Amino acid sequence: MRAIYPAFRMLFPNQVIRADDLARTMVDVAVRRTGEPGGFVLENRDIRAMVEQLHPSSRNH
Amino acid sequence: MNALPPSQARLVIVGATGMVGGYALRYALDHPATGPVTAIGRRKIGITSGPEDVNAGKPRRKQRVLGLSFVARESQPASSSRVRAAAAQKGKGCSRAGDMENPRERDCVFHGDLAELHIRHRPRVRAQTKDRRVLARERVRECRAVREVWMQNLLQLGVTSIRRSRAKNRT
Numbered sequence: 001m002r003a004i005y006p007a008f009r010m011l012f013p014n015q016v017i018r019a020d021d022l023a024r025t026m027v028d029v030a031v032r033r034t035g036e037p038g039g040f041v042l043e044n045r046d047i048r049a050m051v052e053q054l055h056p057s058s059r060n061h
Numbered sequence: 062m063n064a065l066p067p068s069q070a071r072l073v074i075v076g077a078t079g080m081v082g083g084y085a086l087r088y089a090l091d092h093p094a095t096g097p098v099t100a101i102g103r104r105k106i107g108i109t110s111g112p113e114d115v116n117a118g119k120p121r122r123k124q125r126v127l128g129l130s131f132v133a134r135e136s137q138p139a140s141s142s143r144v145r146a147a148a149a150q151k152g153k154g155c156s157r158a159g160d161m162e163n164p165r166e167r168d169c170v171f172h173g174d175l176a177e178l179h180i181r182h183r184p185r186v187r188a189q190t191k192d193r194r195v196l197a198r199e200r201v202r203e204c205r206a207v208r209e210v211w212m213q214n215l216l217q218l219g220v221t222s223i224r225r226s227r228a229k230n231r232t
Contacts, residue, residue: 023084
């Protein structure tokens, strides 16, 4: 799976995401206090945008 | 419960033994805005807080290991599928239901931590002693139950009094 991940990312960028990026976003969302009532849904593109915003160094590899 | 600084949050992670949960646990331990992290899972994680921890004297991660396995008991025999499901679980140095040849021969299996199942022997009634008395004796390695009780022992247990009382009622 690790070997074919770059190909999937090139072909379907919104369908795949790395596990550590998902974990980082989970913790960041849990820790962040937005104060907004209700829940919200984060899709892969949202998760990737958050990772690029919060952790730009992790996107190099 | 200890009071946390307002800038730190307490996290509870369920499923931290998996790939994403393991990443989340490690990242949460390194995150400066998190306080104590509680990981709830069935297996031991094997992750400890690093020396770079802010609260070095206090553990930031509490480990809760839950045993939710189904094991056969003598009083509540389980189906064979449940016993097989418990035997499929992994654990180091554990005594699982599948490892036993016949789990019902044991007294009971206590389950709390799946990795550390303990088999406990209850005190049993021993059939034959030197003076032919029924004694309650706790012996760890004794695995057979009492199947025969001598007639003399039944007399000691009060069978004769019941018969006598029935005979009195008939008259």
